[in-house]
Amino acid sequence: MTTASVSGSRERELWRRLGEVNDPELDEPITEMGFVERAEVAGDGGVEVDFRLPTYWCSPNFAFLMLDGVRKVLDRLSWSPVYRVTLHDHMFAEEVNSGMEAGKSFGDIFGELAGDLDLGTLRETFAMKAFKRRQEAVLLSLRQCGLPDQEILGMDLVAYDRARFRMEETAKQKARYRAALLERFPARRASDPVFLTWEGQKIPVSALGAHLAELRGVRINMEFNGALCRGLKHTRYKELDVVDGEPTLVDFIMDRVPVEPAPNI
Incomplete structure (x- = not known):
């Protein structure tokens, strides 16, 4: 098998595996929700996955559940690669990324902040x-x-x-x-x-x-949560200039309010 065909086969397997991970609240694949921004297989077989969520403040337990799912499916890849999964633009991105890389549990990562939450x-x-x-x-x-x-x-x-x-x-x-x-x-x-x-x-x-x-x-x-989630993600990452920080829920709602044409005077 040529190098190109091996690479293509691995890319397909990678995306197929990522498609097995669902948003836990919506029961829809993270690939279809657009949360996987990039997933690539390097020349040496290593894998890199970039992950983004709809808002900066998305619940960290949801983020952990999805990233833990990603980690599990990457462990099942046929060629057993070294991989790195990176959560971007999230209020706990640094803690989650370092904790996941070290194989820590949700409680280990968040300590007292995890409270009595039972995953x-x-x-x-x-x-x-x-x-x-x-x-x-x-x-x-x-x-x-x-x-x-x-x-x-x-x-x-x-x-x-x-x-x-x-x-x-x-x-x-x-x-x-x-x-x-x-x-x-x-x-x-x-x-x-x-x-x-x-x-x-x-x-x-x-x-x-x-x-x-x-x-x-x-x-x-x-379905309501899914529509809201998609809308927030679209608003957050669409190509426009955002003044004074990231779009808010108000921005998302107002972006979808039909504007009546001005009357001819």
Whole structure:
């Protein structure tokens, strides 16, 4: 294999791995959110990743969770490179970068500032939201395909894997829900129901409407946060001169308020 093809193969693997890391609050890949500003493989195989978040004050626990995810996927690269991940333009960038490089935990990096925050509990909360959002997407799509609720809720993994969706986004969520289901309930058998509550309970047909209403609330909240996040990032990094510091939330909102044309006098 030529040097160029090796480099190209490694670049593709690098971006594929980075795409496996999700924003924990939004359940969307950090690559699609635009948080990975640069990811390159050097001639010697080393990897450099530059990471930026929508605002200077983004929650440091969110930043740590994403960067920790980046660190884990880089550890799984096939050629085991030396790598460096750098967080830019964040209020705790220096602490996070030095701590991550040293392999420190969130508590080690922030000490007393971390307080009683339990990242394990936080991870589980985000995993629950992702589980519900993915499940809703698949349930609604199966309904749109004309399947009766009883058949949908009776699906096992075999029937689920046979189901086909025309929309690419739905097909992606189908695979993502399957992954979330097996991560949440790793001991499931192929004959067990696919659609369960987060607590592992079967969903009665009579309760599906109320269950979907709950899932819808989770999705709307995540979609709002995602839109706000993208807007803030766009406003922060778009090419314009910023007077007296970085754009604020007010700048973001005002940038999207339609301006009425001046009346002709």
